[in-house]
Amino acid sequence: MGGVEMYNKPWGLPPGNQRPWQYCPPQNMPVQHDPSQTSPTRHYVKTNIINTVIPVFHPAHTTTVNKHVITYQHYFPYRCNGVNGYSPQGLGYAPPGHSYSRSRFR
Template sequence: MYNKPWGHPHGGHRPPQYCPPQAMPVQYDPSQTSPTRHFVKTNIINTVIPVFHPAHITTVNKHVITYKHYFQQRNNGVNGYYPQAFSCGPSRSRFGY
């Protein structure tokens, strides 16, 4: 706060300058070996075996014969009238005879 001139963007210090990077030689460490991993590889082999099932088909044709019998007849109607007469005893005349 005390050694900074007022109004300077970097607080009184110059911005840093960067040098280009230097590539150093490659270094090698001793090799490492991880434990052996065990893999199981499965091969699937498809085999087709044709199987034949022979069959013999006998076709039976059934012919159905239908007989339809019709009996024609005539009908006559007869109306009968049967008069009945009843004797109910002596009648009384209105006139007193």
């Protein structure tokens, strides 16, 4: 089969058994343009995540109070002297043959 015969295929007998139809090769016609068609708009959502750092300061202050506790310890030194003394008394009693003299008690 040649190139033309490829397009000219008989699809049966013509009506009334007449002569077979003749087929011509197809012709390329110029491209035709119809009015454009627009489908409904599709909406898309694109999310951008942007990280932002915000420094937050929480200031604090500590005051140190040093409390000095002063304890007074009072001392009252006091001296006492004790003197043991004795003084003999003459009761007017003397054993027989014995006498007291003043020189003996000095």
